[in-house]
Amino acid sequence: MDGNIEAPIVAASSTRDLGPDLGHDQGHDAAGAPISRIVAEVAARFPNERISLGDMALAFGDRAFGLLILLLLLPSLLPGMASVFGTPVLILGVQMGLGRSVPKLPGFIARQSIKREDLLRLAGSSSKWLRKVEHFVKPRPGVFVSPLGDRVFGWLIAYVALMLILPGPGTNGPPAFGAIVMALGLVEHDNRTTAWGIGLTIGGCAFATAVLGMVCWLGIKALGWMF
Template identity: 70%
Template structure:
């Protein structure tokens, strides 16, 4: 890949053997060759694709134990802004300065692509409801709900919502309404699962207080 020839809004050529997550992360890494990449730089560089790109990069750690809650707040802000109809993200300065290591990003991309191969091979530009403004608002509010699930502590509540939202983000970046719709269904199911666990934990906590007092 010729890094110097790539501009921020230009995607690398599609390759049958390169999964979308790997291509997207390669684009980010080529655009920002330094050791660390800030969220603010990515938001500026990728324009109207920034919501999908940033959501994806914030969600990848959600598949790893103990890392999801750190990225929940910026993801919540992105989701609310998308739900309100913003065309590009407007990150607070304190979040815009947050950065990720280039090496960590590449490592996460490789691990995630292996788990998403079956879905990734279907992704291609397909217009439809979820590529419309109304569809993007639904994606935004679902993303905000996923962020809340990532922020709240609970055993096994991070992975399912994060996985569904990653599929949504991939569809959004690639303008694929069908895959985005699959991601919406997976996200709703994952959030329902996570919500049920959190409600059960809350109920057990209240019951435990009642037993002692």
């Protein structure tokens, strides 16, 4: 990548825990679905034409993991875009799995930026299934939004990132969708949504792993026939 994230991102916005002056929970009305609120608040915090991942990580502190992972995974629902975002998602997942409370981005990732106008466009681009999930998201305490849950989340996200990086037919969407639901639950402190996301992520990763395994097996068989 050249330091710019040009792809339109399917995104959103949450007013909870996004910073000292952006922490008002405005409920879940039709115009304020979680993903839409997240995008709107990020765009409001950064008025420049482009928003760098490093700036977002610094601005949102201990909420940066969930926010960055959510915003980076949303484009993975678009055909051909998953592998572009796999590496930064992998780094964030590993850091979270190791127990870091705030992300530490390498320079080449921190300098990558998102067009502000793309963010604003993304709020309405979520899949219909994701919009359905948003109606049920609200703060709920529990084990999946605890420090232990954060570590489980991190390692699952790292595995999802590997599925996004590795080429395979139809292997990006299912793990990415589950991980987005999981990240949405993390950002909103919603134990139930995070738990559903974990289940969807495990199922999606199992499917992607099976497909990749089949592709590898067919490749080995094809080489055997050729030689």
